[in-house]
Amino acid sequence: MSAPAGRDGAAPDPALAGLMPAYLARRAEDARLLRAALETGDFAAVAQIAHRLKGLGSTYGHDAISATGRALEAAAAQRDSAQIQVQIECYRQILADLH
Amino acid sequence: MRIALLEDDPDQAAILNAWLGEAGYRCRTFTSGAEYLREIARESYDLHILDWNVPDVSGEQALKVLRERVADPVPVMFVTARDSEEDVVHILTLGADDYLAKPLRRAETLARVAALTRRGRPRETPEGTMVCPPFTLRMSTRAIERDGVPLDMTPKDFELALYMFRNAGKLLSRAHILESVWGKTAALDTRTVDTHISRIRRKLDLNGGATGWRLVSVYLQGYRLEKSSG
16 A cells, blocks of 8 residues: 655655545545446536545545546546546556555 | 534545644534534634535535624635636635635645634734733733733633633634633533633723723623724
């Protein structure tokens, strides 16, 4: 699992260490929810999860999660299933790298 | 300092609580707008931090109600992942004092919280003196003078008077005062606050007379120190 490092070379945030396990567990659950939402064509649900990822990732030191959330949110607004699929795969890879 | 946080996301709430707690703030989290509105009808806070998208009543609606219901100019910081110019302008126009787009950054968030909470406070000199004529409060000796004459104050009287002068003009609930002056874990009830308020009102002559200050009791809500018109 990644250390609770600060963003962009900033000093590590000591508050993150204790919070990281629950945060990562919820991000894994988000991956499952994203897949389910895509399968049912629920773009509103994709947008909601994407919005959460965009607003949260960098705060926990994971800029890539915020960036993926931003891309997912844009794809959900366009109802672009193919792009959503690409971004979900990207997100799964980010999570795999963090563990 | 007491902060009300309206945030339904557990990870956002957890990190904000951790940052604010480390910085010495006491933060109470509300996960729905309805729960938050029930609380602000009976309690006071030094700062409100509101997310936009929360269950029941949105942060936007909660802000409107807060500004309608609470006459005191309590600062509000809006914290949301919505970052369009239109959204920022809308929320600031509704009465928020600051708008911070997620993802949050620790140092910036704490700097903005500090800036908002010191707004409207009486200035304290670098030597630790606060002048609220005719009173002078001296932090180093924990003493209060009226027109240069020292008053007889216990340490707790001083703490309470200092807290009320720092928050002059704000309505403070009994629980808020108790937490701030006696500490979070104080095993006391709010009648302790009433007793000490009566005492500093008498000792400092805060009845709206010669001192020009009045310490008023607001039924079922708390106390406010205010300048009297006379």
